Amino acid sequence: MGNHIVIIGNGITGITSARHVRKNDSEAKITVISAETDHFFSRTALMYIYMGHMRYKDTKPYEDWFWSKNRIDLVNGYVNSVDFDNQTLSLENQTINYDKLVIATGSTPNKFGWKGQDLPGVQGLYSKQDLDILEESTKDKQVKRAVIVGGGLIGVEFAEMLLSRGIEVTFLVRENRFWGGVLPLEEGAMIAEHMKKDHHVDLRLEEELDEVIEGENGRAIAVITKKGERIDCELVGLTAGVRPNIDFLKESNLEIGRGIKVNKFLETNMPNVYAAGDCAEVQETVTGRRPIEAVWYVGRMMGETLGHTLTGNKIAYEPGVWFNSAKFFDVEYQTYGNVLANEQEGEKTFYWKHPTKHISFRAVYDTETKALKGINNFGIRLRHKICDAWIKTNTPIEKVMVELKNANFDPEFYKQYENDIIAQFNKENGTSIKPKKRNLMAIFGK
Ligand SMILES: Cc1cc2nc3c(=O)[nH]c(=O)nc-3n(C[C@H](O)[C@H](O)[C@H](O)COP(=O)(O)OP(=O)(O)OC[C@H]3O[C@@H](n4cnc5c(N)ncnc54)[C@H](O)[C@@H]3O)c2cc1C
Structure with missing residues (x-):
């Protein structure tokens, strides 16, 4: 069997796969196909181009020479169809054979059949x-x-x-x-x-x-x-919202639900064909994670996982604790673990909000065991490592409160609200928790 790895999509998922294949295998022939741009750019920075904070070229994480230096062939074109039996892709002016195929075609904006939805403007x-x-x-x-x-x-x-x-x-x-x-x-x-x-x-x-x-x-x-x-x-x-960008595969034998169905190894039902990133629907996922997660770092993690699997070291995709962050105009948002829009059975919520500012903290925990299940924070930046560990190790909410200062991202620059948060927690729960001082070993130690 030859060793031509073809990747459809030059987003974070496809590019991370390609980079990790090359890292692990200097011989493999790698081709990345995209109909969008010649080179990988950061989709999350699109807004900054429009607002004049960055130029398009500043959003490209790698210089243009990077690809030829690493012998990653880039093809600018749209894949119209895939013949899975003959392992061939059809583009407008060419066909490309693969030995292994990664489908990393991302998402497309939802349209719900509104009258006029396709008009210019x-x-x-x-x-x-x-x-x-x-x-x-x-x-x-x-x-x-x-x-x-x-x-x-x-x-x-x-x-x-x-x-x-x-x-x-x-x-x-x-x-x-x-x-x-x-x-x-x-x-x-x-x-x-x-x-x-x-x-x-x-x-x-x-x-x-x-x-x-x-x-x-x-x-x-x-x-x-x-x-x-x-x-x-x-x-x-x-x-x-968005949905997986997979319409061009609908007529094939590839198993498709809302996205391309994959197992925990990101394998599809077709031999030598994998799917990852926004377009993949994971069938065997862990508690608290959804089958399709259209976010940047999931694409990166899946891409890295495939970089190993495609080079002979088959590993499962292990998503760990959910995390996401964003900005709503001036208000930064982070979320860890499971905080859903409505409180779930068996869960309790503690919520604190600054009296006048758009700053808030929410912790969701198990009613019986008190184990922390998730955090939502707005206007305060918390340390990923600490929050992740609290949730992974089922830390009880009261211990989280005691250690809250450790999670403050940068107390030198961010005003601290832990005392206010804990005071409200004590009032609501009849506790008398005193916050511990920051523990630098817990924050920076291994
Ligand atoms: C405006 C915006 C802001 C965002 N901000 C955030 C954020 O702050 N944080 C966060 O976590 N996520 C954010 N996201 C989501 C994040 O960008 C996506 O989760 C991520 O880009 C998905 O990566 P991907 O590689 O799976 O797919 P994509 O980035 O969509 O890349 C897929 C590529 O495949 C190409 N392609 C598709 N079909 C074909 C075909 N048939 N032939 C050839 N090429 C094809 C597409 O043109 C595209 O270039 C944002 C998304 C948008 C649109």
């Missing part, structure tokens, strides 16, 4: 092409108002980008709070307030898109909401 925010289209649509101040549909992390970035160019933003959010499928009521309401009061976003909760209206110029000129209101606008941003 209606777009998602996912790819470099989306950014170029947005740049074109919003140059020369042609857009005065935009309507964004769907409140999640990409929507909030889209809103911030548009506001940075003086474009007014109306935001339609189906739930009664911001990111209501993920955030508990208090945090969702806090972020909604931050967006409205501090950034003048015209946020409409419990409101949905019904249709987009076409103007005489053939472009979107307004939306009609489910409640029947017409909102005039020159741009409609669709950010109602």
Whole structure:
């Protein structure tokens, strides 16, 4: 058998796989195919290009010579179909044979069949092409108002980008709070307030898109909401979540659910074919982790896992404790473990909020064992290593409170709220916990 490893997708997943294959095997022939850009760039930095904080070339983590130096062949093209029996990919002008195939094709923005959803002036925010289209649509101040549909992390970035160019933003959010499928009521309401009061976003909760209206110029000129209101606008941003970008595989024998079904080794039902990153649906996942997790670091971890498996050292993908972080305009957010939008049976929640600022801390723990299950923090940065260890080792909530200072990311620069948090915990629970001083060994020791 030859050793040609072909990877579809040059995002974080595909590129991490390619890099780790090369690290572990200097002989393998590696080809990475992408229809998006010639080189890998950081998708999470798209907003900063638009806002003028970075140039496109600054978002490329590797210099352009890196790929030839490491003998990673890059092909710019779209894979139309895969013949799994003959191990062949069809692109517009060429076919490529593989010995092993990694499908790392990422996500695509959801569209729910709204009338007018494909009009010019209606777009998602996912790819470099989306950014170029947005740049074109919003140059020369042609857009005065935009309507964004769907409140999640990409929507909030889209809103911030548009506001940075003086474009007014109306935001339609189906739930009664911001990111209501993920955030508990208090945090969702806090972020909604931050967006409205501090950034003048015209946020409409419990409101949905019904249709987009076409103007005489053939472009979107307004939306009609489910409640029947017409909102005039020159741009409609669709950010109602993403789904795996796998339509080109639907006619094949590859087993597909919402994403490409894989086992814990990231193997599909087809021989020598793997899937990873946003497009993969893991069938054998661990408690507290979802089958599809469309976030950057999951792609990186899966890519690294495949780098071993593809070079003869078969290992399982072990996701560990869930972690995510983001920014809602000025408010930083981190989440560890399992904090769901609604409290679950057998769980108890402790929630603290600063009386005036958008700063909060939530800990979810087991009612019986008191073991910490998850943390949500806004406006305070916590140490990943410490929070991860607390959850992994089922640390009881009271011990977490005692050790809370160890988790403060950088007390020199971040104001400390531990005393206030613990005082409220004591009041609510009739305890008399005193926080321990920071333990530098626990923070920095091995
Ligand atoms: C605006 C934005 C902000 C984000 N911010 C964050 C964040 O702050 N934190 C976080 O954790 N995550 C964030 N994400 C999500 C994160 O970017 C994704 O989880 C990650 O990029 C997925 O990586 P991937 O390699 O699996 O797929 P992708 O990055 O989507 O890469 C897949 C590549 O495959 C290409 N491709 C697809 N089909 C084909 C085909 N048939 N032929 C050829 N090429 C194909 C695509 O064009 C694309 O280039 C953000 C996403 C967006 C859009």
